Amino acid sequence: MSDDADALHQVRIDPSGDLPIYLQLKYQLSYLITTEKLPPASRLPAVRNLARQLGVNHHTVAQAYRALQSDGLIDSTVGRGSFVRRFSDLDRVNAVRHELLNDAVEQARNRARALGFSDQEMIQRLTSITQRDDVPCHVVYVDRVAHIAKKYAGRLEHHMGRAVRATPLTFDEIAAESEAAKSALTEAFYVVTVARNVPWLEQQLPRFAPAHEVLTIVSEPLPSTVHALAALDPSKAAIVLAEEHYLYSSLNLLSLYSSIDPSDVEAFTVDALDKFLAAAREADVILYTFGAGLALADLDLKAQGIRATSSELAFDIAPDSVAKLRTVFGNATTGSEPLLMGAR
Numbered sequence: 164m165s166d167d168a169d170a171l172h173q174v175r176i177d178p179s180g181d182l183p184i185y186l187q188l189k190y191q192l193s194y195l196i197t198t199e200k201l202p203p204a205s206r207l208p209a210v211r212n213l214a215r216q217l218g219v220n221h222h223t224v225a226q227a228y229r230a231l232q233s234d235g236l237i238d239s240t241v242g243r244g245s246f247v248r249r250f251s252d253l254d255r256v257n258a259v260r261h262e263l264l265n266d267a268v269e270q271a272r273n274r275a276r277a278l279g280f281s282d283q284e285m286i287q288r289l290t291s292i293t294q295r296d297d298v299p300c301h302v303v304y305v306d307r308v309a310h311i312a313k314k315y316a317g318r319l320e321h322h323m324g325r326a327v328r329a330t331p332l333t334f335d336e337i338a339a340e341s342e343a344a345k346s347a348l349t350e351a352f353y354v355v356t357v358a359r360n361v362p363w364l365e366q367q368l369p370r371f372a373p374a375h376e377v378l379t380i381v382s383e384p385l386p387s388t389v390h391a392l393a394a395l396d397p398s399k400a401a402i403v404l405a406e407e408h409y410l411y412s413s414l415n416l417l418s419l420y421s422s423i424d425p426s427d428v429e430a431f432t433v434d435a436l437d438k439f440l441a442a443a444r445e446a447d448v449i450l451y452t453f454g455a456g457l458a459l460a461d462l463d464l465k466a467q468g469i470r471a472t473s474s475e476l477a478f479d480i481a482p483d484s485v486a487k488l489r490t491v492f493g494n495a496t497t498g499s500e501p502l503l504m505g506a507r
Contacts, residue, residue, distance in 0.1 A: 167373065169201040169202055170195050171195070171201075171208065171213070173195070173200075173415045173418065173419065174188065174191045174192070174195075174217065174413065174415075175187075175191070175411060175414060175418065175425060175426075176188065176217050176218070176219060177411075177426075181432070181435070182407070182410070182411075183221055184223050185223045185224075185226040185227045185230065185388055186227075186230075187411050187480070188217070188219075188223065188224065188227040189227040189230045190229060190407070190408050190409075190410070190411055190412070191411050191412060191415070192207075192227065192231060192236075193231065193234070193236060193359050193408070194238075194408075194409070194411075194412040194415075196231075196236050196358055196359065197358045197381070198381045198382065198383065198481075199355045199358075199381050201247050201402070202247065203247050203248065203249040203336075204246055204247060204249055205246065205247045205352075206244055206245070206246050207228070207237065207244065207245040207246065207247070209244060210224045210228060211224075211460075212227045212287045214477050220394065224230065227460055228245055228296070231245075232245070234359065234362055234363075235248065235361065235362020235363070235365070236248060236327050236358065236359055236362070242365060258375070259374045259470060260268070260352065260376075262375055263352065263374065271285070272285060275288075278323040297325055297326075299325055299326055299327050299328040300326060300327050300328070300353065300492050301328050301330065301347075301350055301351045302319065302327055302329050302330070302351055302353040302354070302355055302492075303329070303330050303331075303332055303347050303348060303351045303353070303354045303355070304319055304329050304330070304331050304332070304354075304356065305331075305332050305333070305334070305337065305354055305355070305356045305364060306331075306333065306353045306356065306357070306360065307333065307334050308333060308454065309331070309333050310330060310453070310454060310457060311453070311454065312331035313331045314453065315331075315355075315380075315382075315480070316329035316330065316331035317329070318408070318479060318480050319480070319488070320353060322480060322485045322488070323488060323489070323492050323493075326492040326493040327488075327492050328490075329355070330343075330347040331350070332344055332348075333349060334360075334363065337364075337367050337368075338367065339372065339480075340371075345371060345373070348368065348371035348375070349371055349372055351375070352372075352374070352375055352376060353375070353376050353377075353378055353491070354368065354375050354376070354377045354378070355377075355378045355379075355380060355488075356377060356378075356379060356380070356458075357379060357380060357381075357382070358379045361377050361379060364377055365377070366480065378487075378488065379484075380480050380481070380484040381480070381481040381483065381484045382478040382480060382481060382484075382486070383478060383479070383481040384416060384420070384476065384477065384478055384480065385477045385478065385479055387477065388416075388475070388476055389420050389421060390421075391474050392416060392417065392420035392421040393420055393421060393422075395417075395421045395422070395423055395448065396447075397402050397421075397422045397423045397424070399447035399448055400445060400446045400447045400448070401417075401423055401446065401447065401448040401449075401450060402428060402429045402430070402431065402439070402442050402443060402446045402448070402449055402450070402471075403417075403428055403429070403430040403431065403449075403450045403451070404430075404431050404432075404433065404439055404449065404450070404451040404452070404453065404455040404458070404459065405430065405431075405432065405433070405452040405454075405455050405476075406432065406433055406452060406454045406455060407432045407433075407434070409452050409454075410430050410431075410432055411430075413430065413450065414428060414430055416476060417450075429442050433454065433455050433458045436458065436462065440462070440467065440469070443469045443471055444468070444469055446471045447471055447472070448471055448473075449464075449471045449472070449473045449474070450473075450474055450475075450476055451474075451475055451476065452475070452476050453475065453477070453478070456475055459473065
């Protein structure tokens with residue numbers, strides 16, 4: 164069985180769930196694409212084949228595929244099928260970078276001449292400046308919500324050390340052309356995000372500068388999360404609290420790393436806290452994502468008499484993604500071990 168087929172066997176459909184089935188499928192396929200478990204250019208199963216595998220109507224699968232194509236995550240053509248989209252062209256990026264560098268140097272030279280300095284004086288000054296402390300590469304990390312953008316901007320700086328200075332931005336800030344967005348995106352060339360955000364960014368970024376390069380990263384559960392899931396007692400009642408986009412991918416983690424049957428686990432979004440609290444009073448274990456953890460902190464479970472143990476589904480940038488980023492930004496390190504940080 165291929166790796167792609169193995170990835171698709173992680174998909175779980177809950178006919179009685181609060182989310183429409185096509186959204187359950189869309190979110191899970193989006194997660195598999197974002198984490199590159201379905202790598203760029205991989206072919207998705209034919210609509211009828213996947214519908215048969217999942218036991219759902221083929222119109223439901225077609226609707227999910229259309230939503231993924233609308234989001235720019237897959238390309239579908241009649242007669243060829245549906246494929247995960249590729250997002251980068253290294254030769255084009257290098258050509259653009261060199262062109263922009265030439266422009267920047269030419270502008271600096273013209274300004275120096277206007278100030279009465281010779282080319283030799285300008286070269287001497289530039290040499291003096293470059294011998295000072297290293298200047299980090301200013302990059303932008305973009306996500307849909309502020310706490311995720313801030314978290315992963317911090318993780319970028321942690322993994323890249325002094326090689327990178329990362330500014331977090333949200334979709335709303337970019338759409339509104341906020342001062343923070345204009346300042347960061349006018350200066351930065353590299354924008355880091357996850358794959359599902361690329362199509363939207365490709366539409367928005369030209370408003371800020373002639374060119375940007377979007378680098379995608381993959382997140383994966385920390386070893387501590389994998390070990391905690393493996394240690395879960397299947398006789399204990401477990402529930403999950405997550406943002407809507409990550410609800411079913413969180414259940415997939417249970418299927419992959421624990422002995423608990425995900426079909427026995429109730430899952431709740433942060434928009435259904437009343438239902439969650441009712442279930443939490445009967446639960447032994449609460450599993451939650453990073454964003455949901457913010458909602459949990461506000462709830463103060465102990466004050467409400469809830470004694471269930473809580474465990475975060477903690478993620479970080481995957482080592483392969485860190486290695487890819489270091490080929491771009493260098494190998495500066497912080498000299499410290501990765502910190503325990505939450506999922507998404």
